[in-house]
Amino acid sequence: MARPKIALIGAGQIGGTLAHLVALKELGDVILFDIAEGTPQGKALDIAQSGPSARFDASLKGANFYEEIAGADVCIVTAGVPRKPGMSRDDLLGINLKVMKSVGEGIKAHAPNAFVICITNPLDAMVWALQQFSGLPAHMVCGMAGVLDSARFRHFLSTEFGVSMRDVTAFVLGGHGDTMVPLVRYSTVAGIPLPDLVKMGWTTQDKLDGIVQRTRDGGAEIVGLLKTGSAFYAPAQSAIEMAEAFLKDQKRVLPCAAHLGGQYGVSDMYVGVPTVIGAGGIERVIEIAMDDAEQAMFQKSVDAVKGLVDACKGIDASLA
Numbered sequence: 475m476a477r478p479k480i481a482l483i484g485a486g487q488i489g490g491t492l493a494h495l496v497a498l499k500e501l502g503d504v505i506l507f508d509i510a511e512g513t514p515q516g517k518a519l520d521i522a523q524s525g526p527s528a529r530f531d532a533s534l535k536g537a538n539f540y541e542e543i544a545g546a547d548v549c550i551v552t553a554g555v556p557r558k559p560g561m562s563r564d565d566l567l568g569i570n571l572k573v574m575k576s577v578g579e580g581i582k583a584h585a586p587n588a589f590v591i592c593i594t595n596p597l598d599a600m601v602w603a604l605q606q607f608s609g610l611p612a613h614m615v616c617g618m619a620g621v622l623d624s625a626r627f628r629h630f631l632s633t634e635f636g637v638s639m640r641d642v643t644a645f646v647l648g649g650h651g652d653t654m655v656p657l658v659r660y661s662t663v664a665g666i667p668l669p670d671l672v673k674m675g676w677t678t679q680d681k682l683d684g685i686v687q688r689t690r691d692g693g694a695e696i697v698g699l700l701k702t703g704s705a706f707y708a709p710a711q712s713a714i715e716m717a718e719a720f721l722k723d724q725k726r727v728l729p730c731a732a733h734l735g736g737q738y739g740v741s742d743m744y745v746g747v748p749t750v751i752g753a754g755g756i757e758r759v760i761e762i763a764m765d766d767a768e769q770a771m772f773q774k775s776v777d778a779v780k781g782l783v784d785a786c787k788g789i790d791a792s793l794a
């Protein structure tokens with residue numbers, strides 16, 4: 475059987491890291507696409523030359539024309555611009571919306587059967603626009619944010635508790651932004667919910683609140699340190715987890731920006747929720763019960779995403 479074809483649209487920091495991870499994990503053959511001439515070709519050749527030592531079998535090719543992504547099984551989209559210090563994700567909206575239009579049209583023309591994972595910010599609005607521009611079924615287009623936000627939460631919690639990150643599960647809902655909703659009561663160490671761990675004296679409520687805030691600010695913390703761009707290793711790994719769930723029909727339960735058609739009382743928007751990802755794409759959206767405080771936080775996040783979607787409609791009349 476032929477290897478799956480994985481198109482990476484955007485060959486910048488995340489795109490290059492994605493290509494390397496796809497090859498190392500032998501998930502498939504890579505087409506690295508970018509408008510910048512030479513960048514995708516150079517990165518593809520560089521990674522391919524690591525193959526004899528890393529011992530992977532995968533072909534990697536750079537491209538500047540959409541014809542090259544023809545028949546891709548998975549498209550991961552990072553095309554656009556990232557944040558610089560002092561910028562919010564929302565500041566990227568105007569410029570990245572235009573990029574989503576060209577990417578959406580390219581996918582529609584050449585890879586209409588792909589499972590599409592968008593990473594470009596502001597995430598929840600860009601994945602919505604990408605689905606509209608591409609015309610692909612909503613369950614085949616999703617956004618990566620929840621896996622990363624949860625991973626950041628899990629990392630901070632494991633450091634606080636001095637336990638393996640593998641034994642920490644965490645739940646983050648809502649939009650990928652300052653209003654994201656880390657759900658403490660659904661987050662656990664080996665099944666023990668965080669509020670119980672506070673009672674057991676493993677940490678204090680104050681420290682836990684600090685970790686929740688650090689998770690919300692997780693992207694900005696890295697932007698502030700790097701100064702020239704935003705995080706790319708953990709975002710790439712997070713998208714790889716989602717792509718692998720699709721390619722191997724794993725039925726993984728992963729949080730991601732999924733199209734909601736009435737679930738959680740939200741219609742025709744992409745918001746971060748728990749989903750099941752398998753060969754059918756986003757096969758299920760899991761609706762969990764929230765208490766009043768969680769519901770209020772979630773609603774605030776949904777309102778923020780709605781503001782961005784409305785802004786997209788204001789910029790591009792074809793979206794209205």
Ligand code: A3D
Binds near residue numbers: 485
């Ligand atoms: P960067 O290294 O600048 O790469 C972006 C690439 O996109 C560059 O190589 C550009 O040449 C290319 N590009 C620009 N316009 C087009 C176009 N029209 N068609 C094809 N390629 C184009 O950025 P990055 O890889 O660090 O980040 C990519 C995106 O991911 C940014 O929007 C970030 O804000 C976003 N991001 C999201 C998360 C989430 O958790 C959702 C995390 C980190 C970064």
